[in-house]
Amino acid sequence: MCGIVGIVGAEPVAERLLEALRRLEYRGYDSAGICTATPEGLDRRRASGKLGNLAARLQAEPLAGLTGIAHTRWATHGAPTEDNAHPHIVGGVSLVHNGIIENFRPLREELIAEGRVFTSQTDTEVVGHLLAREVERGASPEAAVAAVLPQLRGAFALAILFADHPDMLIGARLGAPLVLGHGDGESYLGSDAIALAPLTQRIAYLEDGDWAVLTRDGVTVRDADGRVVERPAVASGVVSASIDKGNYRHFMLKEIHEQPIVVAQTLGSYLRAVEEQVALPAMDADLSRISRVVIVACGTASYVGLIGKYWIERFARIPVEVDVASEFRYRDPVLDPSMLGIVVSQSGETADTLAALRHMKSAGLTTAGIVNVPSSSMAREVDLLLPTHAGPEIGVASTKAFTCQLAVMASLATMLARLRGLLSAADEAEIVRHLGEAPAAINAALAHDADIEAIGRRIMGARDVLYLGRGADYPLAMEGALKLKEISYIHAEGYAAGEMKHGPIALIDEHVPLIVIAPSGPWFEKTISNMHEAAARGAQVILISDARGIADAGEGPIATIEMPEVHPLIAPIVYSVPVQLLAYHVAVAKGTDVDQPRNLAKSVTVE
Known part of the structure; x- marks a missing residue:
């Protein structure tokens, strides 16, 4: 700390x-x-x-x-x-x-x-x-x-x-x-x-x-x-130049706008565009024989793990558990050497996650680390280092580290699927092409900054905000809520869209903004149905979708944020941008300290 x-x-x-x-x-x-x-x-x-x-x-x-x-x-x-x-x-x-x-x-x-x-x-x-x-x-x-x-x-x-x-x-x-x-x-x-x-x-x-x-x-x-x-x-390899905000008002905004570049850099180290294949660093362990995966992380990084669970189970058909690192050791998890343990951390020094890594190693697991600092403790201790290449992230609320971690997780899921013989060359080539589209799609999402700023001013007075998503966009809803809490101090929660009617809908009234993350795709219609249920009860709905999704959603939202139409695989990476920008602009409108929010610090090295 x-x-x-x-x-x-x-x-x-x-x-x-x-x-x-x-x-x-x-x-x-x-x-x-x-x-x-x-x-x-x-x-x-x-x-x-x-x-x-x-x-x-x-x-x-x-x-x-x-x-x-x-x-x-x-x-x-x-x-x-x-x-x-x-x-x-x-x-x-x-x-x-x-x-x-x-x-x-x-x-x-x-x-x-x-x-x-x-x-x-x-x-x-x-x-x-x-x-x-x-x-x-x-x-x-x-x-x-x-x-x-x-x-x-x-x-x-x-x-x-x-x-x-x-x-x-x-x-x-x-x-x-x-x-x-x-x-x-x-x-x-x-x-x-x-x-x-x-x-x-x-x-x-x-x-x-x-x-x-x-x-x-x-x-x-x-x-x-x-x-x-x-x-x-x-x-050290760390630049000695002064770390500054450049022409941006805050480090967080600068780091949000760096995402097309750093995601491209990260993917560039994992994708072989000519061969249309994914390549991971060499290691001794045979990942094709992994029976189960456990992903351990804290905060924003834990939502990377939850999104990774969708990807790994879908492509590689390996059962995945995701644990909050501060709870992992204390529930006495059932571990065996046939498992792959993955830790996710921006700093590579997060105390709870580092302790979880050592617990997994003591149980004989093969370990991998998705880490932004290649000289950190985690990076030195894992069997397979998967660096994110995001560069120094100064803003306490993680942005570019999050999207780079997602890029690495998607690459790892693809590689596990290939090693298990579940991807044809054509299937892998398609995934590589879609991942390669992510930087340009992020750049297109950033073009809506001014629209998101206006929406931020509109909801800045809210006391409570709810976020909804389905599938891999459900963890992204939780991440969006966390971002808003961290820097604007507004109470916010992220829910699976289908869970609204099982309790949270009782919170809905005309004073509660509802942020709905719903790219057009396999879960769109069900998510929009849940959106209408909330809108009928007075929720102030803000829909984040692509042009086709916004048109199909019909009436209900008080505002929309249009994203480029992307493949469902990269939607969580691209849709990270509007939830980050929305939290940022709400915080700026409220006058809070965006880069150094109260009670928080960047590198959490205590339990």
């Missing part, structure tokens, strides 16, 4: 730390802070709220120092106040933390019983007191860290400064990502490669249990057993 960056530098670091935080602000924006180590001791600036508040504080009160740590916070323990903001300082120790210390309460009680005084409500301060206690007993920084880490339970990434060692920084990780950066006479630490891109392209990934000592001369890494280990340096 939170963003961490640290520098052991050859020149003052405060401004560079602030710039790195700007690249990490998508990870948390409740508060932020920077602490530097100088020969005179530790010096710190913190501010609650957005990063601009910290920037103003630094301008008024600059920080000196060649070594420093910085943090942008998404609150887990304690309100987003300055007292709870990181970095924390306890005695001669300062630290920042991403994750959750699950056993912080008994540790805190133990420390209070010893007479130690806490100044925040955070779990992080417990770690500071444990480290400070070791230092006060005469331990070196390395010995203090080695003594404290085994006492901590949970998931964490830490960056630690010591007042008596201003030319050194220590980082540690367990369950939360942490990246090392190698420079000329400098060393760096960050939550991800994006933060370090302007500083270095030579990075290394710490593994679970690792902790590292950073100096200007280099980095020493130890594993959970204290042994010195090598973590190979690789090229």
Whole structure:
């Protein structure tokens, strides 16, 4: 959730730390802070709220120092106040933390019983007191860290400064990502490669249990057993240019409009247009013998899994289960090595999904990961990496990552069908042609932005909104409702159209907009029948369909959003655009913070 960056530098670091935080602000924006180590001791600036508040504080009160740590916070323990903001300082120790210390309460009680005084409500301060206690007993920084880490339970990434060692920084990780950066006479630490891109392209990934000592001369890494280990340096591949919105008002709008390009890039790595075939990366496992598929994900990515269930079962005829990752392990699922486990995650670090992946691997499953960050923990741990090539997604509400995940899922379903001998060459060629049409169809959908903006202004005052869809468009209805909830704070729900008369229709009146996703195709007539049932009871119906569907629907909708006519296979990919734009324009009309909605952050690395 939170963003961490640290520098052991050859020149003052405060401004560079602030710039790195700007690249990490998508990870948390409740508060932020920077602490530097100088020969005179530790010096710190913190501010609650957005990063601009910290920037103003630094301008008024600059920080000196060649070594420093910085943090942008998404609150887990304690309100987003300055007292709870990181970095924390306890005695001669300062630290920042991403994750959750699950056993912080008994540790805190133990420390209070010893007479130690806490100044925040955070779990992080417990770690500071444990480290400070070791230092006060005469331990070196390395010995203090080695003594404290085994006492901590949970998931964490830490960056630690010591007042008596201003030319050194220590980082540690367990369950939360942490990246090392190698420079000329400098060393760096960050939550991800994006933060370090302007500083270095030579990075290394710490593994679970690792902790590292950073100096200007280099980095020493130890594993959970204290042994010195090598973590190979690789090229990060992340552009160092500033991440900006270009000519767009918000990152979310920019990322919505990037979808024709990034979906084309993603499909380009899976489709062989000349041969009219799908190709996946090579792997050792034989996917033709898979007996069952289980897909695990959170939030938007879980709706990719539900749409994938329709595709895999239709084309490959393999039974598919879809689980919300936060529930997966706790229902004690029945697993066996003949199954394929698929995880879907934009960041590749989502804590619940990563834990589910490890649970599947421990049961002997072959695993695949649909992931946007090829250097992430999930990407490194799955048997088959299926990258999405969406590029950095800064807006908290996922858009382009979602459509790229769908593109990969459709490709995987096609490949599974071919491996099982269920697709003729002609059938596969037809699927490849339809998938290849998706980028142009997305571009055509974007042409209706102005019409969708007008509809957004029309429904902005609603307290409740319902979405309907059938077949693979049912999960898309849930995704549309989630988007609206995330950024406009309007209560919204997505339903299977046929379920309306089994309860939800009781909610319908003239104040409730009903968004109906109904491309012309096999489920159109039944969906429109359900639409008319709701319209007859006063629902303010907004129909999303193609020209043929809008004409056939007749009277009933108060507004329509016309989409290009597409094959049912790619309809969920193309129809993602209007539900994204509708949520965006409602949020803009209401004046909410589109890119950084309240209580949410981009990379969820806590359970």
